[in-house]
Amino acid sequence: MGGGPEDGSVIPTFARHIASRLWEGPLEGENSVARGCIRCQSRGLLCAELQTLSEGMPEGVKTLIADTGLSPLPWVTTGHFDLPLISAFVERWQPDTKTFHLPFGEMTIMLHDVFMIVGIPIEGRPVSTVLDSDSIDSSLASLLQDEIVNIRVKPPGIMECGGVRWKTVMERCGGTRSPEIQARGWLLLALGSCLFVDKTSNRVTPHPLVELDDLSTVRGHSWGSACLAYLFRQLGVATRADSASIGGCLTLLQAWIYEYFPCFPPHATVKETTAGRPRALRWEFVACPANPDRLASYRYTLDYMSVVEVSWTPYGRSIAIQHPRTLYMGHLRCRGIGEIYAPNRVTRQLGYVQEIPTTLGSPGVAYRPRSSHRYEINFCNMGFMDVDWSRGGYPRLDLTRLTCLRQSGPTVAIGYLELYLKITHSKILRNPPQGQHDNYPPGLTLIMYACFY
Structure with missing residues (x-):
C-alpha cells in the first residue's frame, strides 16, 4: 500500500487510518475533501469556574479536596x-x-x-468499576438531592447522552450542602473537565462518583493510568477517517509534545515553576490559528524530522527509578476501556537504546472501520488486568538487558530501522509543498546538544 506498511502484521488496520486517506485519497463514496484540523474538546470555561468556586469555599471543603491529590487539576488544564x-x-x-x-x-x-505533566498519581488501585445505569442514577440522585425518576426526565434533563450537565452539579452542590457533598461535586466536575473530557460541550461523565463516594480513598486510585487509557482510546477513535473531534486530557498531549520536541513550543512560553509542581504549568498555552498552512507545515516537519531533534529524556535519565510503575507491561484500565501499554517499544524515552520490540498481544475483538462511530475494541482478559496491575510482582520491562543511550552513539539497535520501515508508514505527505525537498524544514532549530539530557 502506497505510504503504508510493506508488512501489515503490526498495524493491520492502516487501510482505515486517516493517514491512508491522506496518502491514497478518499475511497468511492467518501467525502472528497481531505480532513483538516481536528476539533479539540475543551472545558476551559468550566475549569475557570472551578478555580473561582474553590477560592470561596470553606477551609474544611478545601482540605477535603486537597487530601485527594486532585486539587490542582483545573489550574493545570488549559482551554x-x-x-x-x-x-x-x-x-x-x-x-x-x-x-x-x-x-x-x-x-x-x-x-x-x-x-x-499533570501531577496525578499513577500508583494505586485501577479505576476499573463499570457502573450500570441504575447505579449511576442512584449516585446522582444522592449527590443532587433529587428523585431517581427525575435523573433522565426532560426537562430538567440532568442526564443526557451519558453525561450530567455541569451547571446542574455546580448549582446543587453549593455552599448550603455538607462539606462532603461540596467536595464530591467539585471533584466530579474537575475529573470530567480535565482527565475524562468527552465530546459534549455542557456535560461531564458521572462515572467517577463511585470512587468519590468515600473521599478518604480517592488518593488511593491510579488516576494517571485511567487518564492515559482514556486518552489512548480517544486517539484511536480520532484516527478514523471520518472523525472530526477528539476528547481526553489534551493538555497532557500538547504538553507532552512540547517536552519531547523542542522545535514545537511557541516562542518564549516556558515559565519558571517550583520543583514538584506539574510541568504543564511550565507552558503558557496560547490560542493558535487553525489554518491549513500550519497543519501542512507540521505534517512536513514530522515527515522529515530527524532523531537528533528529539529531547528523549526531558525529566532526566533516572525517571524509571523515580517512577518504576512506568516500566509496567500489560494493559491499562479505565472502566470498560482496556489499552495496551508497551514500554518495550519506546525505550529511548527511558534513556536506553531501542531494541527490536516484541508484540505484547492483541485484543480479543477489535473493530476499527473508517467510521469512528463504529470503532470498538474489547479484551477477552479484562478481568486479569486488575490482577496484573495490583500484584507486587507485576510484569515489567527489564532494563538490565538494555544499553544506555550515549550522546555520540546510536539510539537504535542494528536492524531496528530496516524492520520498522517495513511495518509502518514513514511519511504522511505524498507530495510535499512546492519548494521543499527531502531535508530539514526551513527555520527548524536543531537541539543537537540536548538530545539525551
Missing part, C-alpha cells in the same frame, strides 16, 4: 490548544501499537509523563 499540531500527531498515532509512528521510530505518552 487553548494548537489544533494543527495536535491534528498532525493524531495522524501519526497507531491504535494497534498505542504509539506515534515517526520517521525514526515509535514514541508514546508513558505513565511517568502523566505524573510529571
Whole structure:
C-alpha cells in the first residue's frame, strides 16, 4: 500500500487510518475533501469556574479536596490548544501499537509523563468499576438531592447522552450542602473537565462518583493510568477517517509534545515553576490559528524530522527509578476501556537504546472501520488486568538487558530501522509543498546538544 506498511502484521488496520486517506485519497463514496484540523474538546470555561468556586469555599471543603491529590487539576488544564499540531500527531498515532509512528521510530505518552505533566498519581488501585445505569442514577440522585425518576426526565434533563450537565452539579452542590457533598461535586466536575473530557460541550461523565463516594480513598486510585487509557482510546477513535473531534486530557498531549520536541513550543512560553509542581504549568498555552498552512507545515516537519531533534529524556535519565510503575507491561484500565501499554517499544524515552520490540498481544475483538462511530475494541482478559496491575510482582520491562543511550552513539539497535520501515508508514505527505525537498524544514532549530539530557 502506497505510504503504508510493506508488512501489515503490526498495524493491520492502516487501510482505515486517516493517514491512508491522506496518502491514497478518499475511497468511492467518501467525502472528497481531505480532513483538516481536528476539533479539540475543551472545558476551559468550566475549569475557570472551578478555580473561582474553590477560592470561596470553606477551609474544611478545601482540605477535603486537597487530601485527594486532585486539587490542582483545573489550574493545570488549559482551554487553548494548537489544533494543527495536535491534528498532525493524531495522524501519526497507531491504535494497534498505542504509539506515534515517526520517521525514526515509535514514541508514546508513558505513565511517568502523566505524573510529571499533570501531577496525578499513577500508583494505586485501577479505576476499573463499570457502573450500570441504575447505579449511576442512584449516585446522582444522592449527590443532587433529587428523585431517581427525575435523573433522565426532560426537562430538567440532568442526564443526557451519558453525561450530567455541569451547571446542574455546580448549582446543587453549593455552599448550603455538607462539606462532603461540596467536595464530591467539585471533584466530579474537575475529573470530567480535565482527565475524562468527552465530546459534549455542557456535560461531564458521572462515572467517577463511585470512587468519590468515600473521599478518604480517592488518593488511593491510579488516576494517571485511567487518564492515559482514556486518552489512548480517544486517539484511536480520532484516527478514523471520518472523525472530526477528539476528547481526553489534551493538555497532557500538547504538553507532552512540547517536552519531547523542542522545535514545537511557541516562542518564549516556558515559565519558571517550583520543583514538584506539574510541568504543564511550565507552558503558557496560547490560542493558535487553525489554518491549513500550519497543519501542512507540521505534517512536513514530522515527515522529515530527524532523531537528533528529539529531547528523549526531558525529566532526566533516572525517571524509571523515580517512577518504576512506568516500566509496567500489560494493559491499562479505565472502566470498560482496556489499552495496551508497551514500554518495550519506546525505550529511548527511558534513556536506553531501542531494541527490536516484541508484540505484547492483541485484543480479543477489535473493530476499527473508517467510521469512528463504529470503532470498538474489547479484551477477552479484562478481568486479569486488575490482577496484573495490583500484584507486587507485576510484569515489567527489564532494563538490565538494555544499553544506555550515549550522546555520540546510536539510539537504535542494528536492524531496528530496516524492520520498522517495513511495518509502518514513514511519511504522511505524498507530495510535499512546492519548494521543499527531502531535508530539514526551513527555520527548524536543531537541539543537537540536548538530545539525551
